Amino acid sequence: MSLVEQLEEEIVLGLRYPRERLVEDDLMRSFSAKRHVVRSALQELENRGLVERKPNVGAFVRAYTAKEVHDVYAVRELLEVHCAKLIPLPVEQSRLDRLTEIQRQHDRMVETNDLRGVVKTNMEFHHELFSLSDNTVLVDAIRRHAQMTYAIRSVTVTSPEYLHRSQQEHWEMIQALRRQDSDALAETCRAHLLPSRDAYLSRLTSLRGL
Structure with missing residues (x-):
């Protein structure tokens, strides 16, 4: 695993917190890395929207204002809901079986509280789901905007309540595909974005009240 991937994982797991x-x-x-490797990793993480660097100050895990959270999630909703509606139905059985197997792996990670496994299989699930649209440009845009919200999503990644809700919604997406119900799939994708967004906004409100 590269230094970029290790730092990215630590951010999404909440081991490195905003600011x-x-x-x-x-x-x-x-x-045990050389300086040029560290600097290159920080540059890449800045490009991904996970880190911000300030002249004469240094690099920080990116923190978001309430408006920025609303803005980035509005874009994620546009991308992901539209992508869900583009998926041709019915889905080939082999591709549906692949998505189902990834979700079973995700279930096992949640049940064993393997948070690194949860994060990995969650990413795999969403990549496989949106790849059903066969629009690689859109799938890449979804991935990049999801990366930007890793620090936001870290608020919920360790919560059993949110993890079980995520599981349930993943299965609802699979069932919508099986029923060939594009509207239900799109609506579940939209609702799936809300918990991490709202939890981060709630934390911002709590911090302002201190």
């Missing part, structure tokens, strides 16, 4: 400073020397020691 946390990412000090080059600390990262070099923690990951």
Whole structure:
């Protein structure tokens, strides 16, 4: 796993929190990496929207204002709901079987509380789902905007309540595909975005009240 992937995973798991400073020397020691490797990783994470760098200050895990959260999730909704509606129905049985198997793996990760496995299989599920549209440009746009929200989604990734809701909604997506119900699939995709968005906004409100 590359340094970019390791830091990305730590952000989505909430091991590195919004506004946390990412000090080059600390990262070099923690990951036994050379400075140019650390700087390259931070540049890539900035490109992905996970890190922000300020001149003469350094790099930080990106934090979002309430407006930014609403804006990025509005874009995610447009992309993902539209992509769901583009999926040709009926879906080939082999592709539906593949999606179902990924979800079974995701279930096992949730049941064993393997959070790294949860994150990995969740990404695989959504990639496989949206790839059913056969629109690689749209799928890549969905992936990039999902990456931008890793720090936002870290609020819910360790919560059993949210993980079980995510499981249930994944199965609802599969059932909608089996029923060839494009509207139900699109609506479930829309609703699936709300918990992480709302949890992050709730945390912002709580912090302002301190």
